[in-house]
Amino acid sequence: MYSVSRIKKHEMMVGYLCLAPWILGFIVLTAGPIITSFVISLLNYDMVHTPVFVGIQNYRKMFFEDPLFWKSLKATSYYTLLVVPLNLVGALLIALLMNQKLRFINIFRTIYYMPSVFSGVAVALLWSWVFNKDFGVLNYLLDKLFGIVGPNWLGSEEWVIPSLAIMSLWGVGGGMIVFLAGLQGIPTQLYEAARIDGATSWQEFWTITIPLLTPTIFYHLVTSLIGTWQVFTQAYVMTQGGPNYASLFYVLYIYFNAFVWFKMGYACALAWILFVVILICTVLTFKSSPYWVYYEAERR
Amino acid sequence: MVESKVRIIIKNTILYFILVLGSFILLIPLFWMISTSLKTPAQIFKYPIIWIPKPIVWRNYIDAFTAVPFLRYISNTIFIAFTSIIGDIFSCSLVAYSFARLRYPGRNFLFLLMLSTLMIPGSVTMIPQFLLYKRFGFIDTYVPLILPAYVGYPIWIFLIRQFFMTVPFEYDDAAKIDGCGYLAIYWKVLLPQIKPALIAVSISSFMHHWNNFMGPLIYLNSQDKYTLALGLRLFQGLYMTKWELVMAASTIALIPPALIFLLAQKYFIQGIVITGLKG
Numbered sequence: 001m002y003s004v005s006r007i008k009k010h011e012m013m014v015g016y017l018c019l020a021p022w023i024l025g026f027i028v029l030t031a032g033p034i035i036t037s038f039v040i041s042l043l044n045y046d047m048v049h050t051p052v053f054v055g056i057q058n059y060r061k062m063f064f065e066d067p068l069f070w071k072s073l074k075a076t077s078y079y080t081l082l083v084v085p086l087n088l089v090g091a092l093l094i095a096l097l098m099n100q101k102l103r104f105i106n107i108f109r110t111i112y113y114m115p116s117v118f119s120g121v122a123v124a125l126l127w128s129w130v131f132n133k134d135f136g137v138l139n140y141l142l143d144k145l146f147g148i149v150g151p152n153w154l155g156s157e158e159w160v161i162p163s164l165a166i167m168s169l170w171g172v173g174g175g176m177i178v179f180l181a182g183l184q185g186i187p188t189q190l191y192e193a194a195r196i197d198g199a200t201s202w203q204e205f206w207t208i209t210i211p212l213l214t215p216t217i218f219y220h221l222v223t224s225l226i227g228t229w230q231v232f233t234q235a236y237v238m239t240q241g242g243p244n245y246a247s248l249f250y251v252l253y254i255y256f257n258a259f260v261w262f263k264m265g266y267a268c269a270l271a272w273i274l275f276v277v278i279l280i281c282t283v284l285t286f287k288s289s290p291y292w293v294y295y296e297a298e299r300r
Numbered sequence: 301m302v303e304s305k306v307r308i309i310i311k312n313t314i315l316y317f318i319l320v321l322g323s324f325i326l327l328i329p330l331f332w333m334i335s336t337s338l339k340t341p342a343q344i345f346k347y348p349i350i351w352i353p354k355p356i357v358w359r360n361y362i363d364a365f366t367a368v369p370f371l372r373y374i375s376n377t378i379f380i381a382f383t384s385i386i387g388d389i390f391s392c393s394l395v396a397y398s399f400a401r402l403r404y405p406g407r408n409f410l411f412l413l414m415l416s417t418l419m420i421p422g423s424v425t426m427i428p429q430f431l432l433y434k435r436f437g438f439i440d441t442y443v444p445l446i447l448p449a450y451v452g453y454p455i456w457i458f459l460i461r462q463f464f465m466t467v468p469f470e471y472d473d474a475a476k477i478d479g480c481g482y483l484a485i486y487w488k489v490l491l492p493q494i495k496p497a498l499i500a501v502s503i504s505s506f507m508h509h510w511n512n513f514m515g516p517l518i519y520l521n522s523q524d525k526y527t528l529a530l531g532l533r534l535f536q537g538l539y540m541t542k543w544e545l546v547m548a549a550s551t552i553a554l555i556p557p558a559l560i561f562l563l564a565q566k567y568f569i570q571g572i573v574i575t576g577l578k579g
Contacts, residue, residue, distance in 0.1 A: 011403060012403075012405070014402060014481075014482040016398075018394045021394065022391070022454075024451055025451025026451075029448060033424070034420065037424050040428065047434075097315065102316070111323045114326075114562075115326055115329075115330070117561045121511075121532040121533050122532060122551075123554075126329055126332075126333045126554075129333070129336065130329050130332060132543075170329065226418075226419065233513040233514065236513070236517075251421075254426075255514070255518075258426070267427055274423060275420065275424045
């Protein structure tokens with residue numbers, strides 16, 4: 001007979017063994033690099049010459065001497081401020097629409113969801129052509145339907161970020177599916193009870209649907225906040241950060257520093273600031289959650 | 301009664317109108333891409349727009365394929381994707397099994413630690429990882445692109461763990477009584493129960509590698525090792541104004557994701573729902 005503690009020990013060993021791939025990856029590809037990244041951020045290192053220790057010079061330079069750093073912060077936060085709310089409201093509204101009992105609704109769900117699974121270079125190329133100032137379909141339709149002369153979307157400092165925001169809305173179906181699942185998880189008895197109490201559909205929406213969706217909204221908010229700070233491919237393919245650095249997204253700027261100008265130290269310092277920004281965004285969202293996110297389990 | 305019926309009809313008409321309008325808006329870019337890919341250069345710069353090209357120039361696809369070695373890029377991408385999928389399935393499910401089924405000190409802490417790494421931007425670890433791979437001579441090889449699949453990806457570990465949690469513990473207990481060890485339970489009893497999760501992970505992994513741009517951009521130098529994403533970018537540089545060829549190449553790149561999506565839509569949704577709602 002095995003003793004209880006021996007079985008436990010055996011289970012523990014198997015448990016850690018099964019975790020081994022992740023633990024190894026965590027140490028070698030995550031934790032190690034994070035620490036190394038901070039160390040490199042204190043150096044001047046171009047991968048050819050021996051690194052020179054410069055202390056916090058890279059950080060100082062960033063904040064006080066580098067206008068591009070501020071431009072990239074501005075471009076990225078502008079994009080975030082446009083995309084996160086638009087995407088949230090858009091996805092929620094479409095999900096409400098898709099939750100109606102209509103014939104053929106599954107076909108519509110597929111159509112709305114599909115563009116969100118496309119990404120990468122092909123999509124960026126496709127949208128560069130849509131946004132083409134003279135021959136693109138967007139300006140053509142604006143002219144034909146509304147008589148508006150469309151702007152030079154990707155070629156103007158003013159419109160380049162809104163253009164990329166419009167493009168990101170093409171993927172609104174991804175959020176829609178999440179919200180749709182959230183909506184379908186709301187128990188129907190709640191609506192029945194509300195109807196007996198004489199609630200209007202408007203009241204039902206604000207007192208049942210929205211509160212019960214807040215955990216989904218919260219999840220969507222956190223993931224899209226983290227996502228918008230890491231835009232790279234679109235900017236690299238469509239604008240290269242232009243015109244006049246108006247779409248110099250933060251990660252694009254890190255990439256240029258590291259792999260085009262070989263300023264590894266400076267790039268790591270930039271990356272660390274990004275880390276801090278994302279951390280602050282996420283922590284603030286989490287801290288705000290008790291005030292507006294409703295968890296049913298807490299009441300039990 | 302009659303009045304409410306009329307109201308429902310009006311309401312549904314409005315809803316359908318909005319749905320159809322939205323569908324048009326979402327589909328126009330795709331239609332525009334395909335239409336452009338079948339035009340002659342002269343038709344591209346015509347005003348008003350020619351929606352359905354006449355004649356239909358299928359040759360654009362042949363030209364696009366022969367202008368740069370797209371077949372080579374596609375097979376490189378498929379090679380990377382498939383070797384990664386194998387790694388993802390095994391590593392993620394093994395780690396998930398440990399988190400979902402086994403009890404040992406520190407488990408919950410490690411699980412939270414894993415989830416918190418999701419917040420770390422890739423660009424923080426990117427440069428040290430690059431220097432590490434460089435030190436071991438892995439630049440311009442597929443190692444940096446494939447290796448991460450073998451250590452498990454937190455989102456997918458989480459997804460598979462959530463699926464494992466839905467399998468009743470009676471299965472494990474019954475197998476234990478039959479004399480199965482932990483690994484046999486994982487392999488023979490639990491894995492077959494969570495096939496949908498494994499399919500969802502395989503699909504996400506494929507999509508990721510099919511679209512991944514930054515990884516190949518950083519690590520691959522020689523053109524014969526390029527992936528499809530890099531090939532498209534190269535193509536864009538070479539044929540900047542030949543939109544019919546650029547759109548033909550883009551269409552080709554979007555066909556596999558579109559097909560997989562249409563065939564396996566339910567797995568996409570299942571994956572999203574489980575990671576999205578139980579977090």
